[in-house]
Amino acid sequence: MCGIIGRVGDGDALEPLLTGLENLEYRGYDSAGVAVQNGAGIKVQKRSGEVSELKRTIDGDPPEGEVGIGHTRWSTHGPPTDANAHPHTDSTADVAVVHNGIIENYATLRERLREADHEFTSDTDTEVIPHLIQQYLDEGYGSEGAFRRAIDELEGSYAVAVMLSGDHSLYAARQGSPLVVGMQDEEFFLASDVPAFLEYTDDVVFLEDGDVAVVRPDGVEFTDVEGNPVDRERQTVDWDPEQAGKAGYDHFMLKEIHEQPTALAQAIEGRTDPDAGAIDLDGFESGTFEDVERVQLVACGTSYHAALYGSLLLNAAGVHATAHLANEYSVAAPPTDGGSLVIAVSQSGETADTLGALRRAEREGARTLTVTNVVGSTAARVADDALFIRAGPEIGVAATKTFSSQAVMLALLARRIVADRRGDPGTDLGAFLAELERMPDRIDDLLETSHAAGIADRYLDSDSYFFIGRGLGFPVALEGALKFKEITYEHAEGFAAGELKHGPLALVTPETPVFAVFTGEEDERTLKNAEEAQARGAPLVAVCPEDHPATEIADAHLGIPDTDSDLAGLFANVQLQLVAYHAADLLDRPIDKPRNLAKSVTVE
Structure with missing residues (x-):
């Protein structure tokens, strides 16, 4: 650091x-x-x-x-x-x-x-x-x-x-x-x-x-x-010096949460064509990924949650993919060969553990690619190829806009890998890209209408905070909990919704609000898990569209738009970022400089 x-x-x-x-x-x-x-x-x-x-x-x-x-x-x-x-x-x-x-x-x-x-x-x-x-x-x-x-x-x-x-x-x-x-x-x-x-x-x-x-x-x-x-x-x-300032916001973190519409627009600019149903990834020619047999994603912290998001998208599309904590991958990496694509995800491109995993993958003969924010970073030079998320400088220690941009870039990459392997983009690609292009404006609307500040205040004195999700809602739950604990210093945990009853339910009390993320996939089962916690006295905060069945039973609601299920979790993530920010602000925490943490972890 x-x-x-x-x-x-x-x-x-x-x-x-x-x-x-x-x-x-x-x-x-x-x-x-x-x-x-x-x-x-x-x-x-x-x-x-x-x-x-x-x-x-x-x-x-x-x-x-x-x-x-x-x-x-x-x-x-x-x-x-x-x-x-x-x-x-x-x-x-x-x-x-x-x-x-x-x-x-x-x-x-x-x-x-x-x-x-x-x-x-x-x-x-x-x-x-x-x-x-x-x-x-x-x-x-x-x-x-x-x-x-x-x-x-x-x-x-x-x-x-x-x-x-x-x-x-x-x-x-x-x-x-x-x-x-x-x-x-x-x-x-x-x-x-x-x-x-x-x-x-x-x-x-x-x-x-x-x-x-x-x-x-x-x-x-x-x-x-x-x-x-x-x-x-x-x-x-290509960074504006003003991007490194607070621009009138009280904290860098709040500024960077509000920069997400711009960051996402920059991430997808020139890379998507909804009418043609095509993805153009910075010079990667058609068929670039046709020989990829399996994908391993390596990352740490927030970037790991984005990597997990990407792996779930790939698996759902029929490509064998796994996400690994980079610090563990370098100790016991799964088998790799010429058919393996190892994707290193790192905001800075300088994370020591991720670089160690990347170098190990290279030694084992895997093809490597990095998804990063920094042109000229070590990861961008070490990997065979690089994709840049174009989020601009991020100063707040707790990552916000870079997570959204990483997840979107991995969503595009996943679709492109699938298209190259199958030889066609799939019938739903155009609809997905159209929803993706609407995303910056819709996040802007969400930021203007969010009730996250009131919910943060309502549950401020709780003993613990649980975040649950299923499928693509799971990495969002993990990220929501990480943001909350990073800047509030309060205990928060993220769980796969189905795992709640396999142990964590023992911790549920009326003083442990449960934030449930609904993405449009397997929502009935996620709702059942949320109700199990609610039956034990836990307040339920549903993160879902306005007309979702969860709103009928939830104690509180954070709204997201109706959208493609592959993108819904990223709207939920913005709401959870705002909850964490407002809770930390009410607790008078040093939001941009949380204790014991630093932005770029360059030591192992």
Whole structure:
């Protein structure tokens, strides 16, 4: 997780560094710090807490200089204290380092350095890096040579940015954790993610594993650790800087819930033709998937729920498909061969567990594809092919618009796989695509008319919250429960509706409202399961169309439009997002920064 920002250019570095840290807080907010070349060495200011706390500390004594690095931390090694905050320095304070990832051999390196009289002041693995660089500087290496020698000794995953006293360059390296360079005239940036510097430039270069970047006032050099030049493509990121702001909303999460109509319109634009009953997926020619015998989808968290949604659609259409938690897939993957298509689903394209599963699938000979939001991400480069959901930047830690866009993209992909395997698109494809094209406007209407705020208030003091669904309603129930627990800190669980009576029903009381998702498939059975909970005293909240039979017995109702059963759950998902948001707001939770969580999980 963690967020790195670096800046080289004319003028003072502090403002873009602090802006970058604020834009990166979704990656971690346990502590924050900056280091700036001030003309007489390196000045470091850091502290535990959010970036706002750091800014208050800096206000009385701002560092000045044209070169600097900054960091916002999600704790791995060591608790969130002032001492463990980045940047870390060597004993002379001539080397400052920020780091994202885990140095697996840090204990061995630390012991060796201690034997050479290096003194450590933190509990972090990161602190070995400036001391290693100091060691090689003392041995007579220049700045770049000392950096390369130190990086060559590191084992594990890392994105590292280094500044040395008297040197107006930044030195950076990447292995397993994301790092991107931003370029704008004579101003250059390093960051963990593009939103860090989006106000300043949208021209970027994504580093790949094993890359080293030397950022100087006159340009950027890309090499491997040994110094051999590497060619990296300069790209323009199609994101509006305003998308990284709140745009008048109280929270990023609420803004991003309301951005779903736009995100979905972008996801399907140019990819659907209802009149012709055709799907065009960014250059995937007709017949691309005709040899696919089985599909395995790998993902984590919210993306796993989207993957489960996609697997159910494929199975219903006669394609053998399974969804797997990526962290378990990498331990015990099912058999794969040339007829297997492994689809990695990841908003950031940098999720460590998902990348591990993707690489395992490649080793086993499977064809791979990633569904992601970030052009240039590691997953997009590692996989054989990539499909982009085009949702734009998502800042809230709790994913909202990206889940909807992932599910829609997987629905399109599932239909396309089926069409390629059968040789025809099926008689209902045109009707499905027509409903899909109506979806952005209908979600917009739902957002305007939702009663989710009142229902959140009505059941605010409950002991637990249950979410149930059958078929495509099941992953939506799981996602609804995840959103609720992520941002309210209240206990919430999602269940397959039929499983309620196989154990969870023992937990049902009048203080455990049950949110039941109805998609138009197997609704009678889902209603029976909901009634079983209601008979034990549980309040029932039905998520269904206005004329659905469930509304006649439910204690409360969240409306969704009559639509294709493959899409109904995604309307229900928006209602459940709103319930979670309003409950968290009533409880005064830090909605965009839920405790202990971060947006992009780049460590295993």
